[in-house]
Amino acid sequence: MDWLSIGELSTRSGVATSALRFYETKGLIASERTDGNQRRYPRATLRRVSLIRAGQEVGLTLAELSEALAKLPHDATPTKADWHRLSKSWRKRLDRQIAELEALRDELTDCIGCGCLSLKSCAIFNPGDAASELGSGPRYLMGNSSSEVVR
Amino acid sequence: MDWLSIGELSTRSGVATSALRFYETKGLIASERTDGNQRRYPRATLRRVSLIRAGQEVGLTLAELSEALAKLPHDATPTKADWHRLSKSWRKRLDRQIAELEALRDELTDCIGCGCLSLKSCAIFNPGDAASELGSGPRYLMGNSSSEVVR
């Protein structure tokens, strides 16, 4: 097995060294140390980091990813089953996200047609209504429940 | 014209009073004051707040929304043209977002099929590659350029 320094891992993964160290404090990745106390990552970490970035794009937080990746080995390629489970649940998440955005788009499209000068008839302007119930929430990325995505 | 207290605006819009005050400090909404220094919002603010929430769901930041809403009157219904311009640019944004998520989903789907145990052949695992170039970025909601959305 050959090892990567944090700099190498950074350039290969496209993730800043500061972020990699941060991930390590969170337990998302792990390293051995040289005699001089520098980090050396097993090659499999490269894949792990890619997984993290992919997961983030799907909308998962680092905390959720931490849970999801806890089941994968730090220093080896995940099994086919591991990967299958992960990618399937992420796909579900993506499908849901896409559906929500599409619903919002359709509402908007109706609004473009109608001019939407009446508060009552417009779905966008009535957030309490059934249609928009799913996709409204607090801050930037509204945290949908994480547990079903992780297991 | 009749006026809403901050509490009324809050219950009607579903947005916390603290958030409404926060929006006001940012110039997103505006109020008059009573003799006793309490806020009174023109009825049109209700629509404005709905616009803000809808805009957030489309992925706009408050700063971007501030710019976009600067062109609308604070105390009256926006014109058909105003609304037309806004909803069209938001729709574009939504279309782009959906397209990006769909691209990611398609990659994932391929990966489920292939088992994806080889780093080289997998698009998800190669973020530098052409396909994923569009939809990768820094933190949670990667800030796509705002200017074209706002004008």
Place this chain on the structure above:
DNA sequence: CCTTGACTTGAAGTTAACTTCAAGTTGTAG
């Protein structure tokens, strides 16, 4: 008039996901 819930302010706290910094130590090309 009195009570009580709604309202006021500015400052500080919150969360995620990092980045930046200072003050050193290590690894390696030449």
Place this chain on the structure above:
DNA sequence: CTACAACTTGAAGTTAACTTCAAGTCAAGG
């Protein structure tokens, strides 16, 4: 062997979008 880039740490700073708090003041029903 030396220079210099890469590495180390913990703490503090950053950003967005709010929320919470304290210490009051205001408004409206009875």
